[in-house]
Amino acid sequence: MNAHYLARKLAQAFVTIVAILVLNFLMFRMMPGSPDRVLKNPNLTPEMIAATRARWGLDKPLIPDQLIAYVKATVSGDLGYSIFYRGQPVTDVLGATVGPTILLVGLGEVFAIIGGLAIGAYAGWRRGGKTDSIGTGASLILYSMPYFVIGMPLVVIFAAGLGWFPTSGMTTPGMSDQPLLNQAWDLGRHLVLPLLAVTLGLLGGYSILMRSSIIDTRNEDYITTARAKGLKDSWVLRHHAFPNAMLPMVTLIAINLGYVVAGAITAEIVFNWPGLGTLTIHALSARDYPVLQGIFLLVAVSVVIANLIADIVYGFLDPRVRA
Amino acid sequence: MTPATAPPAAAPGIQRRSGSAGRARLFVGRFLSRSDGRYGLLILAFFAVLALFPDLLVGKLETATTATGQSLQPPGGGYLFGTDELGRDILNLTVHGARISMAIGLMATVITVVLGALVGIVAGYVGGPTDTVLMRVSDFFLVLPTIVLAIILAPIILDIVGADAELFGIRATMIVIIVVIGLTSWATTARVIRSQVLSVKMRMFVDRARVVGSGPGRIMRRHVLPNVVNLIVAQAVLTFATAVFTETTLAFIGLGDPFAPSWGQILNSAQGAGAPGLGAWWYIAPPAICVVLVVLAFTLVGNALDDILNPRSGARR
């Protein structure tokens, strides 16, 4: 991989991020529905409404004043102040939710990749066999199920029904006073069901892709050669087919990240998981412009960076890709 | 959930040249001989009937005022799937939901495929700076997290279009969802079709004789398009699956129209009424199972179509 390729990719990523910034700003400012009337209260006065609008800079002209102010602030790390949470910095509000989402989604991805690779590889290698039918069938069904369709029965059966796990939330209040081990245990208990839902939701797609990839690889000449040489089947799968079939997976994992974070929104709703997803819905209904801008920015930029990393990794792996 | 490119994009293969009638029969035969094609088609046919004739099957859509049952009755006593919190028959709601969910999916697919194919063909054929620009734009849309974008775009468009707007009898809220799904899914289709067009273009230079004297529009229509149609069809079916999936998710989040209950909207109402906690599984299971079945069916059919229409070298199906 040469420096030219790297430079190009970096430049593209930068341009995309700038475009995201501008788009972000424009989109939200277009939304009518001023946030200070979310809840009707008899004590509102017209002066008070005007003062609130002034405080949040909503009465200046859109372009260029608000846009310039936005860009300057964002670049210096100031994402504004939440409207619903009455002036808490957006970075604080987001910061509290980013961790839970990364935890849930990150672990979900890890388990889904591992499980999907395994199932897909074995199903594809033994095409037409029982492993294939069961594995592929299950994968297809899971692939067709939205996260919440997986999540809701989990809650009903294992949490509300059998009582094995808490029904919602991420921690039990008051845990921060307890020793670390207790805290970890508490977190783990709350994590199991949402994690299961996210993992299962992702598993199907990876499994299917891996299967096709293995099938393609299987028909390659060098595999036929290896098998003809008398090498054990499972060995050939693990040492020849699998690594080569992994290549498309790498790019898919990165591309998926955007969808995953977004799709996990519904999983978070079902389990009341205090992450970005729950915050997004909440901020939307409260028309909390700054928070929505912050979320979108965060997710979009993360995806751009993830894709950039994928491009770089791909560049390492496949010297042919330098288009 | 991965976008409509799973399974991996097809590489061009060898086209069999036989008579068109023979080709059609061959196609149908090959399609039905596959188990995934068979089952998928069967499921789709079932739901098509539901979507086309809901009034014949279960009567008009029940509303709060015409509901006759008690709140949250379990299945039985004349209600196959029980009732919701307003006493409406869930069988009635689910069957009507088929029409709404599928209609939204269909229209979103049309927008996605038309836009994606247009961009893909033009970008692939014309090449050069047009291609670069179009691809940058589509890359941008590819990279954007679509559901987050959808959540944000939907209310904006709604407020701009206006609350009461109705286009061909379709409520504005439904139009918004359709447009939003289309806007956020076209990029994948465009990319896939563009790769195909690129390889078709390479082959075409061998056929210089036929191409001489034709304008680019004509070439694109008469030479490029037929070679890409197969891929478009396969992509369309897969996009349909994604569209239904996305609509369900958006409606569940609360961006649907409470007066036009698609399956996702029914699930949203179920969650809002506390059905999981109350143990009202009959409120959740029918729409959920329907969504899964329809998405599954479209995926199966799309896979089958993709395999048949876009055979890859060396792979015997």
Added chain:
Amino acid sequence: MRLSMGVKGVRPVAALLLAASLLLPAAGPVAAAGPVVLTVGTTQDLDSTNPFNTYLVSGYEVFQLTYDLLTNFSLDTSPGPGFADTWVRSPDKVTYHIRDGMKWSDGKPATSKDVCYSWGLAMAAIADGANIGAGYLDPNVKDAGVTKIECPDASTFVAYTTDQSDRIFQVYVPILPEHVYGKVDYKKMADEKFNAPLVGTGPYTLAEWKTGQFARFVRNPNYWGQQGFEDQVVIRFFPDNADAMFQALKNGELDYAHGVNPDQFKQLQADPLYKTDAGKANGWTQLAFNTYGTGTGKTIPNGGPSTKALLDPAFRDALGYAVDKPTLVARVLGGFGDPGTTIVPPVLSDWHVDPTTPRTFDIELAKSKLDAAGYKLDASGSRLDKEGKPIKLRLYAPDSEAAYAKSAEFVKDWYGQLGIVVSTQILTSAALGELVLPPPDGTAKYDIELWGWAGNPDPNALLQIFRCDAIGGTSDSQYCNPDYDKLYDQQLKESGAQRKATLAQMQNLIYDQAPYDVLYYDANLDVHRTDRFAGWQNMPATGTPMFTYGDLVYTLLTDATIAPSPSPVPSEASATPAASASASASASAAVSSTAPATPAPSAATGTTSGGGSSNLLLGGLVLVLVVVVVGGLVVSRRRRTTAAGEDE
């Protein structure tokens, strides 16, 4: 590192971990016998811990645990001991006695200085014609007609007012510690961060706030009043997720759930483990008609009501006969609520009157009234207005409650039977609030707004919506009637039977003119367990124990597992002036003997999102893990290509 080993190695470990977590769900390292925690659930998220910034019921519930008002509310919502233990009312002022020996939770003495500071904020704002923060609390002081305040000595506070109503005892200004906030003037108060832990004189002080999740309170060791059994209070937020809250309640994670829906309520009514309370809410849900232009003839270009019929009281009155309110209560509210009548909710029994000429549900009568008023049907069955246009009404409702959409469907159907087409749309609360604004802020492009209001113990708050000067502010019917305004100003100066008579006039005026059709008075559906805490009381008797006015009930709870002893009835000062000093003395006597077991709140959380950083750390670790795994796979893949062709 071989790829095969990597994959093989990770999978069994992962499986083992999953299996382990599944097999040992409820067990685990058991915490030592911890503090007694009362866990309360609500579907409304908390927006701010700054009392002057919060718009929401949850915000009020939160700040009243930490801070006292000058006079708190008793069980019957009459004034009771708060920061002040007794008071004397004179014709021109009220003299409060600040409790002797009272301390803040940090040990500093609590005196009248703190009251002069806190009420002083409001007085300064009023003098400047400004507001503090959200502007919800300081108007209470203005409403009570307070002209001057002074603190002659450390235990006396005097508020000068000639207004003889009870409004001064319903002032929601929390008494803040002057030694903490003394330097903050009213202009800066809105920006002040009320980060946990807080210092207060209330029974429980805020120890931790995890945004969007919960707020935790610990016992105030220096509390002057009766102590509840619980050492800590946790209020858990389930924003827009009534299902999760209900499941948490049934799973034993909550002791109290505020705002369940009718089906959930009914399921628990029969269960002896739970006590269900359908509290009569101080508020209503209404159809607000856009009457912009009545009397003035003004119109809004590309806005305003779609037909002049809406400006005609006879038209609106006729529509009122087409709404079956008992059916709405039965079908939409599951039976929990009352059919709507006048704009003073019946729960305010001192001031509510029933209309003298009530309307009944009678479609045929509605039709004939419409005909008589000049709105006839045309050949195709559409109702025409006096300009000959078919009447098409645009109805908007917010998405904050499912009940709104359902009521809208019913209204659409009933009006349809009159030949009036209703198009319905659900908007978010923010968008709806913007939609109903007239010029200069908006175009008021709507015909009917279906929404609701919640009021204060004094009916003023709800009555002022119909004033002419409320247009552009709280008015969503754009109603303007000088006669109404005159009556309003009049009742401000009255009290007792005289005031009730004026209020009766006002209620009937609005009822007959019908800028609003009050659909129903919703009920607050709350549920609590009975096996952990006892001593629950409703405030008022027709209400619910919590999320009402003040947090008195938190201090009344006892241990339900021990044999019930008659819970000490909190001796409350009566509504009449010159209450005795002995009342609060006996209450505080019960406190001194029990040393609270909970240590002071841990030093860990000093910010509102204290746990956020550790979560971020965890998330970061996971991310590193992911990168390592993927990187490892990739690296081994590279090695693989260089070793291609080798025999193993």
